[in-house]
Amino acid sequence: MTCWALIPLKDPAHGKGRLAGVLSPAERRRLIGAMLDRVLRTLENIPQIDGIALVTPASGITARDILILPDPGEGLNASLATGTRTLAKRGASELLVLHADLPLLACTDVEALIALGRCTGLGIAPDRYRRGTNAIFLKTGSDFSFHFGVGSFPAHLAEAVRCGLVPSVVDRPGLAMDIDEPHDLKQLSWYDLPRSTRRAPALTPFERSHPTWLTASPESSPMRVRD
Numbered sequence: 001m002t003c004w005a006l007i008p009l010k011d012p013a014h015g016k017g018r019l020a021g022v023l024s025p026a027e028r029r030r031l032i033g034a035m036l037d038r039v040l041r042t043l044e045n046i047p048q049i050d051g052i053a054l055v056t057p058a059s060g061i062t063a064r065d066i067l068i069l070p071d072p073g074e075g076l077n078a079s080l081a082t083g084t085r086t087l088a089k090r091g092a093s094e095l096l097v098l099h100a101d102l103p104l105l106a107c108t109d110v111e112a113l114i115a116l117g118r119c120t121g122l123g124i125a126p127d128r129y130r131r132g133t134n135a136i137f138l139k140t141g142s143d144f145s146f147h148f149g150v151g152s153f154p155a156h157l158a159e160a161v162r163c164g165l166v167p168s169v170v171d172r173p174g175l176a177m178d179i180d181e182p183h184d185l186k187q188l189s190w191y192d193l194p195r196s197t198r199r200a201p202a203l204t205p206f207e208r209s210h211p212t213w214l215t216a217s218p219e220s221s222p223m224r225v226r227d
Helices: 025-044 076-089 107-120 152-162 182-188 211-215
Strands: 003-008 051-056 067-070 094-098 122-126 133-139
Touching: 003 025, 003 076, 025 051, 025 107, 051 076, 067 076, 076 094, 094 107, 107 122, 107 133, 122 152, 133 152
Parallel strands: 003 051, 003 094, 051 067
Antiparallel strands: 094 133, 122 133
């Protein structure tokens, strides 16, 4: 088996628009880069991952030795479908698709998704609200289609039924916590953010059940991988 990770990434110049009210364009670009670096460094430390590919319209996004795939500009799901076919031609038999904005991602999170996904042929990691999807593990060559976007988690579950698959649903903090809205930034209070973003609103029920999120801050380097 050959397992590749595939990460879609918008041009950082236009990414994280919902944070525009609290972060400047430069701060958003820096945050995007730091979270991407966290995800890439995590993946590089996982033996089950044989290769890493980034599909993006941006150039010079990272100096790491990974495969950069051009974004055809037809939308996220079309880009991932094209990337999947490209990696399959390169010999990938398994694919791990995950977003680049997972600041608490750890090796054990990814290893759990791969292990459970291999049991059923499909693994899905929802966001903490169980509305969106932050990662999917699947075998290349399957009929499974991506439905990332609003309501992607139930859409992916329905797609699994259509394909005759029983997915392994993997709920882990490192896979569930993404950064989209200003209130999400409270999880990054240890990161160098403007003071106004550090006022934490009430926690969601999922966050209250995972209090370690609030203490998962690296002591020295922002985005250091912690297993």
